[in-house]
Amino acid sequence: MPAEPPVESPTTLVDAYRLLMEPGPAWRPVAGGTDLLVQITGDLGPPPDRVLNIWGLDEMRGITLDGDELVIGALTTYTDLRASALVGELLPALVAAAATIGAAQIQNRGTVGGNLVNASPAGDTLPIWLATDTVIVLGSAAGERTVAANEFFPAYRQTARRDDELVLRVRVPLLPRRHVRFRKVGTRRAQAISKVVLALSWLTGDDGTWNDTRLALGSVAATPVRSAATEAALDGRQPIRATADAAAAALSADIQPIDDVRSTADYRRLVAGRVLRRLLRDEGGW
Amino acid sequence: MTYRLTVNGVSAEVEAPGMRRLLDVLREDLGLTGTKEGCGEGECGACSVLLNGAVVDACLVPLCQAAGADVQTVEALDREGALNPLQAAFLETGGAQCGICTPGMLMAGEAFLATGAEPTEVAIREAIAGNLCRCTGYTKIIDAIVLAAERRAAAAAPDGQA
Numbered sequence: 001m002p003a004e005p006p007v008e009s010p011t012t013l014v015d016a017y018r019l020l021m022e023p024g025p026a027w028r029p030v031a032g033g034t035d036l037l038v039q040i041t042g043d044l045g046p047p048p049d050r051v052l053n054i055w056g057l058d059e060m061r062g063i064t065l066d067g068d069e070l071v072i073g074a075l076t077t078y079t080d081l082r083a084s085a086l087v088g089e090l091l092p093a094l095v096a097a098a099a100t101i102g103a104a105q106i107q108n109r110g111t112v113g114g115n116l117v118n119a120s121p122a123g124d125t126l127p128i129w130l131a132t133d134t135v136i137v138l139g140s141a142a143g144e145r146t147v148a149a150n151e152f153f154p155a156y157r158q159t160a161r162r163d164d165e166l167v168l169r170v171r172v173p174l175l176p177r178r179h180v181r182f183r184k185v186g187t188r189r190a191q192a193i194s195k196v197v198l199a200l201s202w203l204t205g206d207d208g209t210w211n212d213t214r215l216a217l218g219s220v221a222a223t224p225v226r227s228a229a230t231e232a233a234l235d236g237r238q239p240i241r242a243t244a245d246a247a248a249a250a251l252s253a254d255i256q257p258i259d260d261v262r263s264t265a266d267y268r269r270l271v272a273g274r275v276l277r278r279l280l281r282d283e284g285g286w
Numbered sequence: 287m288t289y290r291l292t293v294n295g296v297s298a299e300v301e302a303p304g305m306r307r308l309l310d311v312l313r314e315d316l317g318l319t320g321t322k323e324g325c326g327e328g329e330c331g332a333c334s335v336l337l338n339g340a341v342v343d344a345c346l347v348p349l350c351q352a353a354g355a356d357v358q359t360v361e362a363l364d365r366e367g368a369l370n371p372l373q374a375a376f377l378e379t380g381g382a383q384c385g386i387c388t389p390g391m392l393m394a395g396e397a398f399l400a401t402g403a404e405p406t407e408v409a410i411r412e413a414i415a416g417n418l419c420r421c422t423g424y425t426k427i428i429d430a431i432v433l434a435a436e437r438r439a440a441a442a443a444p445d446g447q448a
Binding site for chain 1: 302303304305306307310314326327328329331334337340341342343345346347348350351353394397412413414415416417
């Protein structure tokens with residue numbers, strides 16, 4: 001049987017924060033367990049010294065509209081996202097992303113906060129946060145603070161979260177005339193870890209031009225990344241064939257993916273450009 | 287530590303570490319070996335059980351998160367030795383070959399039937415997308431779930447009309 005590290009199960013945030021302040025090795029929070037329960041086998045590295053079970057912290061659940069922000073609790077599961085009328089109306093790209101993650105068994109357990117803190121470069125929700133200027137809210141005994149999604153992943157599998165903090169929720173700014181799209185390429189439709197995953201957002205101008213474009217990608221670098229070169233190729237332009245060709249070329253030149261067990265660098269570079277080109281074709285209707 | 291949960295309608299007390307996998311609790315502590323371990327990492331669905339009615343991989347749920355919950359395993363399906371409708375349908379359509387995926391397929395199928403959704407092939411394929419059959423006998427598994435859904439609908443319809 002796998003390692004069975006000690007675990008505490010606080011039922012309030014106050015109790016959780018107090019435990020996180022205790023001296024000793026760092027706690028590993030466990031939400032739905034879909035990543036951590038694989039990691040405790042020890043096959044992927046040393047198992048955690050101790051685990052903080054945060055599944056009972058109902059303060060971290062719920063999806064609400066707060067002014068012009070969509071606020072999503074960290075313990076929101078992919079099933080919750082798919083079932084949410086609010087998310088379906090205001091951020092359907094997130095529903096699309098949730099539907100591609102694992103299958104029912106994973107979607108019933110995996111969470112928004114877990115996907116963030118696990119910090120896999122292939123995390124399927126992560127490009128959505130980067131492309132929408134989402135803000136991540138962290139909490140500790142010292143209070144709450146916010147970190148922009150774009151600054152949350154400083155290096156491979158690392159986050160801006162301190163050991164005494166929990167990710168509580170995300171705040172997604174909602175902008176009029178903004179569109180967000182999600183695309184994923186995996187070996188098959190379900191149960192596949194991305195070879196390339198991307199989210200694209202833009203504001204549509206009166207003349208059909210795109211502005212304030214954000215293109216964020218997973219599985220093409222050590223962290224989720226935005227492609228400034230591609231955004232520059234899209235801003236101020238309409239989604240016509242020439243724009244798509246230029247943007248796809250810019251993207252393929254801009255990213256530095258690696259060869260690994262799931263795909264090759266060459267394929268990722270090629271398919272990222274193709275997926276972006278096809279997305280623009282869908283939007284431009286050509 | 288002692289954890290209490292309900293397994294197949296029966297209250298159970300388990301003295302075990304909180305990070306023990308529900309899969310190991312079921313098989314080792316409670317002797318319910320109908321739930322199978324395939325991959326142990328949430329890829330294959332062989333260990334699918336219902337946790338408060340939702341299908342989950344028992345290899346990815348720590349005992350501490352099953353505390354107080356209602357767990358249903360494949361052992362819950364038959365009633366006094368009689369197969370339940372989905373099990374009977376698997377038998378009739380040839381939905382089981384080697385059998386290792388069958389308990390998980392049955393639980394994913396039960397979760398689908400419980401939604402009351404239209405039993406289209408697309409919907410069923412999505413419902414069992416987290417369950418691998420390495421005999422690749424998917425067609426007859428899908429047939430079985432369709433058959434069970436149709437019989438359920440027929441039984442619920444007035445005058446037996448589907």
